Amino acid sequence: MLAVYADHFDATDPLAGLATGERPDPVEREGWTTVTVRATSLNHHDLWSLRGVGLRAEQLPMILGTDAAGVTDDGREVVLHGVIGADGHGVGPDETRTLLSEKYPGTFAERVSVPTHNLVDKPAALSFEEAACLPTAWLTAYRMLFRSAELTPGQSVLVQGAGGGLATAAIALGAAAGLEVIVTSRSETKRSAALALGASHALEPGARVPHRVDAVLETVGAATWSHSVRSVRPGGIIAVAGATSGDPSPAELTRIFFNEITVRGTTMGTRDELVSLLAFLVQADVRPTIDGTFPIGQAQDAFARLASGAQVGKIVLV
Template identity: 75%
Template structure:
């Protein structure tokens, strides 16, 4: 089958570690299901894998990808929950949590095999391309907003670093829930895009906000951390799900403890939360912003665009 996989590690230029070609089709196993992939989406996790983060040389080659929507062998339309081992289904209670493409081959292929419990019915209102955008970025944003930060209608949030799937998902979900959204980006085009997604204000990184916010969605790290700490109200929450620009050199602990700010980390979400966010998207009539949809054979060009940071929303690959 056609697949996009890590053939070697390339820290400086992730795309150089990518190969696109034939890989063995997955085989069935007890309590697992083979899914024919109709669409998959890219995440920064794919770049980290190509750089060698979270993988060992002896694991190569490994198929990339955490997100997919597709068809089971009996004709069910499903969305794949990418977290393996969190609940023991299909692997037993002793297995540590991993994402697809870390221990088991991922979704950037014509087929993927996953624990049957990890399959969520795809709402008929969503296309395969739209549904494939949800399992990492939208699920993480949903948990950050509504569980980690506990936001409610009428409150406010700052989303750092408009452009990628997580930020665009957080803006869209928060606005649909009646939350006031502020957003930051160095790009004027991305600030304009943030307003179109539902943000009430979009400013340059470090820019002054009309008021302090109840929570911050932080996935950038060093480049935005100080602004996040200064922008959240006393007693507010900074929800952290990444550090694409690296770890901050200073944690600014004095400001954090003096203002009683909660810093809470989160990764992904549960299978039930994936079902919840899919249902919420249908009820609220909101859809992922897709930067572009490309054929799986063009995975190198898609990875290059992801690494450039020029995209707005999700990049989707279709086998």
């Protein structure tokens, strides 16, 4: 089958290790189901994998990808929950939690196998391309907003960064849920796009927010951490799901304890939360923003777009 995989690692030029070619079909195993992939989407996790983060050289070649929507052999249209080992289904209770493409082959292939419990029915209202955007970035944004930050209608949230898949998801979900969403971005184009998605304010990085917010969604790290700590109200929450610019130094601990700020880490979400997210999107008539769609044979171009940081929304492979 045709697949996109990590051939070798390169910390400075991750795309150098990206390859597209024939790989073996998935191995059948008890409690797992093989899905014919109709669409899949890129995440920064894939770039980190090409740098050698979370993978060992002896695991290569490794098919990349954590997100997918497709069809089972009996015709069921499904969305894949990409976390393996979180609940023991298909792997046993003692297996450490991983994402697809970390231990088991990922979704950038014509076919992928996952524990049968990881399959969720795709709503008819969502296209395969839209559904493929959801299991990582959108699910993480959903969990950050409504589980980690515990936000409710009428409250306010600051989203650091406005263009990526998680940020656009947080803006659209937050606006649909009745939140006041404030975003930051260096790009005027991305700030305008954020306002079009429902953000109330779009600011340059580090700019003073109109008022201290109830929560901050933080995925940038060092470049925005100080601004996040200063922008959240006393007793507020900072939900952290990444640090693309590195770990912050200093950590602003004095301000955190003095203002009783809660910092919560978030990784992906549960299968049940994915089911809830799908229902939310259908009920609220919200759809993912897709920056571009590429055939699997043009994966190099899709990855180059992701690496450039110019995208607004998700990048999809079909």
